[in-house]
Amino acid sequence: MQQDCLKKDCSHCTQDGYCVDNFLSVLRSHGGRLTKERIVLLKTACDVKGHFHADHLLKLLREQGYKLSLVTVYRNLALLIEAGVIRRASVHEDTRSGGAWYEHVWGREHHDHLVCSCCGVKIEFSYPAIDVLQEAVAKEHGFELERHHLELIGLCPECRKRKGADGRP
Amino acid sequence: MQQDCLKKDCSHCTQDGYCVDNFLSVLRSHGGRLTKERIVLLKTACDVKGHFHADHLLKLLREQGYKLSLVTVYRNLALLIEAGVIRRASVHEDTRSGGAWYEHVWGREHHDHLVCSCCGVKIEFSYPAIDVLQEAVAKEHGFELERHHLELIGLCPECRKRKGADGRP
DNA sequence: TTTCATGCAAATACTTTGCATAAGC
DNA sequence: GCTTATGCAAAGTATTTGCATGAAA
Numbered sequence: 001m002q003q004d005c006l007k008k009d010c011s012h013c014t015q016d017g018y019c020v021d022n023f024l025s026v027l028r029s030h031g032g033r034l035t036k037e038r039i040v041l042l043k044t045a046c047d048v049k050g051h052f053h054a055d056h057l058l059k060l061l062r063e064q065g066y067k068l069s070l071v072t073v074y075r076n077l078a079l080l081i082e083a084g085v086i087r088r089a090s091v092h093e094d095t096r097s098g099g100a101w102y103e104h105v106w107g108r109e110h111h112d113h114l115v116c117s118c119c120g121v122k123i124e125f126s127y128p129a130i131d132v133l134q135e136a137v138a139k140e141h142g143f144e145l146e147r148h149h150l151e152l153i154g155l156c157p158e159c160r161k162r163k164g165a166d167g168r169p
Numbered sequence: 170m171q172q173d174c175l176k177k178d179c180s181h182c183t184q185d186g187y188c189v190d191n192f193l194s195v196l197r198s199h200g201g202r203l204t205k206e207r208i209v210l211l212k213t214a215c216d217v218k219g220h221f222h223a224d225h226l227l228k229l230l231r232e233q234g235y236k237l238s239l240v241t242v243y244r245n246l247a248l249l250i251e252a253g254v255i256r257r258a259s260v261h262e263d264t265r266s267g268g269a270w271y272e273h274v275w276g277r278e279h280h281d282h283l284v285c286s287c288c289g290v291k292i293e294f295s296y297p298a299i300d301v302l303q304e305a306v307a308k309e310h311g312f313e314l315e316r317h318h319l320e321l322i323g324l325c326p327e328c329r330k331r332k333g334a335d336g337r338p
Numbered sequence: 339t340t341t342c343a344t345g346c347a348a349a350t351a352c353t354t355t356g357c358a359t360a361a362g363c
Numbered sequence: 364g365c366t367t368a369t370g371c372a373a374a375g376t377a378t379t380t381g382c383a384t385g386a387a388a
Contacts, residue, residue, distance in 0.1 A: 071346080237370085
């Protein structure tokens with residue numbers, strides 16, 4: 001898996017600026033084929049600004065005039081994850097927001113999320129010190145860390161203001 | 170909500186050592202009733218050592234001779250969470266383990282999880298320094314932190330050994 | 339021209355809801 | 364006795380699977 005290909009300036013990523021090469025190598029390793037559907041899925045997933053659900057991605061594709069089915073979206077999300085193009089970013093929330101959400105990861109730095117428990121707004125942050133400590137914890141337990149999920153849930157500034165609370169209700 | 174009641178030495182928790190009082194106050198605030206089903210649910214949820222799913226909890230109840238339905242379990246999990254007896258501990262994993270998992274929280278310190286991506290083993294840890302940094306991040310963004318989900322995913326010592334990998338495949 | 343991907347429909351898994359009956363308070 | 368909880372069956376939502384057709388390689 002060519003990790004370099006996830007970077008913005010990767011020389012492999014020639015086709016319209018999308019990381020087709022990385023995706024291709026994953027397909028090849030499965031004996032898979034590069035269909036039209038997979039190409040538009042790749043591009044659309046990369047173009048999404050924020051977070052998306054499977055059906056959201058389908059809607060975006062339909063709006064662009066492509067006619068693929070939700071089944072195909074589901075079947076290919078796994079490939080896109082394996083290719084390092086997107087990642088699963090969901091943690092079960094109280095407000096069961098319906099299914100898993102994803103975000104594209106290609107050409108982006110690692111980050112985690114702050115989620116407002118009231119309005120649901122999601123804010124990205126990255127805090128290298130936390131990552132370092134996570135590595136320390138993993139090492140302490142003999143784990144070889146692959147990835148992590150961190151979601152901080154609380155009240156965003158707006159909701160705090162609106163509720164007139166400063167911590168005590 | 171009497172936070173004290175979550176501690177092991179809480180004087181309210183008289184009935185067989187279970188935190189009935191705290192659960193009761195939540196019920197009362199909803200105009201709810203303390204049924205037999207809710208009592209055994211409370212006890213069984215507190216007795217589970219590790220993590221559990223809704224249907225797992227039902228099985229445990231059935232094994233003890235109680236005959237409640239899965240619907241009742243689902244309906245009361247929300248109450249148990251509100252009473253601070255259990256919490257949702259699930260993060261979507263690759264090995265779709267089927268549904269949300271819970272764990273009881275009453276009388277226990279806060280902790281997070283290390284999950285093996287290979288065998289699925291879950292190890293609890295607590296690392297106050299990480300919690301402190303999370304508070305810092307929240308403050309930085311004007312959030313009032315309520316809770317967080319942290320799951321570190323990687324290879325456990327056993328799976329590393331078995332795979333004969335030291336980091337490079 | 340063989341093999342794999344797609345789309346449809348149906349199946350599955352988890353969770354929630356409507357309604358009649360049973361049980362707290 | 365009033366009102367809420369339970370259990371059943373059915374609905375709902377997110378996701379997966381079987382199978383025939385269509386498209387890559």
